[in-house]
Amino acid sequence: MNLEAHLAPYAAHSAESRGRRFPEPAPASRTEFQRDRDRIIHSTAFRRLEYKTQVFINHEGDLFRTRLTHSIEVAQIARSIARNLRLNEDLVEAISLAHDLGHTPFGHAGQEALNACMKDYGGFEHNLQSLRVVDALEHRYGAFDGLNLVFETREGILKHCSLINAAKLGDVGQRFIDRKQPSLEAQLANLADEIAYNNHDVDDGLRSGLLTTAQLDQIDIYGRHRRQVEAAYPGIDGRRAIHETIRRMINALIVDLINSSEQQIHAAQLQSIDDVRNAGPLIRFSDAMSVEAVLLKRFLRENLYQHYQVNRMTSKARRIVSELFSAFMQEPTLLAPNYQVPSGDEALQARKVADYIAGMTDRYAMREHRRLFLVDEI
Ligand code: MG
Numbered sequence: 001m002n003l004e005a006h007l008a009p010y011a012a013h014s015a016e017s018r019g020r021r022f023p024e025p026a027p028a029s030r031t032e033f034q035r036d037r038d039r040i041i042h043s044t045a046f047r048r049l050e051y052k053t054q055v056f057i058n059h060e061g062d063l064f065r066t067r068l069t070h071s072i073e074v075a076q077i078a079r080s081i082a083r084n085l086r087l088n089e090d091l092v093e094a095i096s097l098a099h100d101l102g103h104t105p106f107g108h109a110g111q112e113a114l115n116a117c118m119k120d121y122g123g124f125e126h127n128l129q130s131l132r133v134v135d136a137l138e139h140r141y142g143a144f145d146g147l148n149l150v151f152e153t154r155e156g157i158l159k160h161c162s163l164i165n166a167a168k169l170g171d172v173g174q175r176f177i178d179r180k181q182p183s184l185e186a187q188l189a190n191l192a193d194e195i196a197y198n199n200h201d202v203d204d205g206l207r208s209g210l211l212t213t214a215q216l217d218q219i220d221i222y223g224r225h226r227r228q229v230e231a232a233y234p235g236i237d238g239r240r241a242i243h244e245t246i247r248r249m250i251n252a253l254i255v256d257l258i259n260s261s262e263q264q265i266h267a268a269q270l271q272s273i274d275d276v277r278n279a280g281p282l283i284r285f286s287d288a289m290s291v292e293a294v295l296l297k298r299f300l301r302e303n304l305y306q307h308y309q310v311n312r313m314t315s316k317a318r319r320i321v322s323e324l325f326s327a328f329m330q331e332p333t334l335l336a337p338n339y340q341v342p343s344g345d346e347a348l349q350a351r352k353v354a355d356y357i358a359g360m361t362d363r364y365a366m367r368e369h370r371r372l373f374l375v376d377e378i
Pocket of ligand 1: 070099100193197
């Protein structure tokens, strides 16, 4: 039975996959991309996402997004759009669920701190780390390290990449050197990520009290939908009005992305996934919606991500990550044996320390920091 018969000719089809690094027999009851999604869900790194910060640290409140709920929202949005465009829902789901697997604890603060620590050792990029998790760091299968995912899933996970790193990565790095596009599914997962975080950060920002509706009313896309909600439900209460506004914003972004991408795809006259790779980016918002999305993003950066109360968390997170890194580099014998590099190769040791820290949940990093630096904690 062909589980992908409904897909557009330019979608990613399992039968045309560039395959796995370690060849495996085809799955009996699933497509190759479904198998990848299942492997991702069963991985250790996936479960860790529950205790990794998106913007607000997990213990600040039970209702804020975590990396896990964020990834699920990305997958939901990406699948809705994929079905409309007859793209491969299983592939976009796999990419969406895996896209943040390599994220450090404490969100972007953790990533920046670890990148700074790794400056002399090739840097640290969470996006590259997500690929490293699925290629090497998961130890679950007898025949190989990592999850042995298909090329198309790995290509989708590697959203950005410097040319220096691209050259070291082989097949998945090649498109950055050749300036080619990834599958439409990869392009889509990327924009679904943006739709998800822009909207849920508005919601979490309002819930935390760091953002106010009065501020957001100044932003076109929010103000416009908020007025629609008030016209439809006069006197609607605060929380309900926020949810109604945000669901309308998400819907408007999704509908715009579907319509605009359909036009782009049609104009490009695609026959196959090879045509996709040789075309420009085709999954994109209309020009008008791109402007609105940029304004919302800028608003969030200036008012939420750089809010002084968020800065306090960011600063603490930076300290925890860099102090852990220095302590382990000065005394690698503090590390469990599988993270120690007996040869004394400093760059390799640094990479292992980065793997260890990047794998930590927020609370594990805080506990580890206390264990190393507090005298009365063992
Ligand atoms: Mg994300």
